[in-house]
Amino acid sequence: MDTLKFKTNIKCGGCIATVTPFLNEAVGEGNWQVDTLDPKKVLTVETSTAEVVKQAIEKAGYKAEQLN
Known part of the structure; x- marks a missing residue:
């Protein structure tokens, strides 16, 4: 398993609650x-x-761009 980082437009606790599931x-x-x-x-x-992470974020209505 790797640790990946993404720039997102997840701004607040409400946004986090939306993407959590x-x-x-x-x-x-916990991952x-x-x-x-x-x-x-x-x-x-x-x-x-x-790709799995990006798809999950986009399904929730947000954007994610992988950071190097």
């Missing part, structure tokens, strides 16, 4: 977190594939 289903509960204090709203995920 999608991310929990995609990567598992992700969003830093809403970071200007890039960085999502950190423990997973093997970035």
